Amino acid sequence: xxxxxxxxxxxxxxxxxxxxxxxxxxxxxxxxxxxxxxxxxxxxxxxxxxxxxxxxxxxxxxxxxxxxxxxxxxxxxxxxxxxxxxxxxxxxxxxxxxxxxxxxxxxxxxxxxxxxxxxxxxxxxxxxxxxxxxxxxxxxxxxxxxxxxxxxxxxxxxxxxx
Numbered sequence: 001x002x003x004x005x006x007x008x009x010x011x012x013x014x015x016x017x018x019x020x021x022x023x024x025x026x027x028x029x030x031x032x033x034x035x036x037x038x039x040x041x042x043x044x045x046x047x048x049x050x051x052x053x054x055x056x057x058x059x060x061x062x063x064x065x066x067x068x069x070x071x072x073x074x075x076x077x078x079x080x081x082x083x084x085x086x087x088x089x090x091x092x093x094x095x096x097x098x099x100x101x102x103x104x105x106x107x108x109x110x111x112x113x114x115x116x117x118x119x120x121x122x123x124x125x126x127x128x129x130x131x132x133x134x135x136x137x138x139x140x141x142x143x144x145x146x147x148x149x150x151x152x153x154x155x156x157x158x159x160x161x162x
């Protein structure tokens with residue numbers, strides 16, 4: 001699904017990448033990590049620690065780990081990076097979840113390996129059964145995960161100018 005969409009709509013684009021971050025409730029974490037390890041060897045839900053780099057994520061009610069991407073553009077955050085582990089990303093996820101509408105972060109300074117980039121994350125909620133549940137309570141209960149468009153500013157400008 002993600003790969004097919006990217007192959008059709010994002011060919012020759014370096015400025016936009018799509019990622020899938022499923023909602024992983026605390027009770028499903030161990031099972032999710034086992035499933036993830038079958039797809040991505042060594043997979044764990046992780047977060048960034050300013051002193052230690054990437055570490056196993058601490059417990060929280062819900063995790064939103066990087067699980068899939070398209071197109072593959074080279075360096076990216078490691079599999080399992082929990083988007084909910086950073087406050088601005090978590091706020092965008094919660095706002096999108098509760099409103100049922102896509103939300104954008106302010107520009108973020110990110111690192112992909114040794115490369116610093118500026119990006120905006122476009123967070124789109126995905127619910128069980130599709131569509132947009134009518135109430136905030138139902139949206140919170142039925143959230144499956146978030147599709148995130150990573151808009152890399154330099155690549156986006158290059159794509160636009162081309």
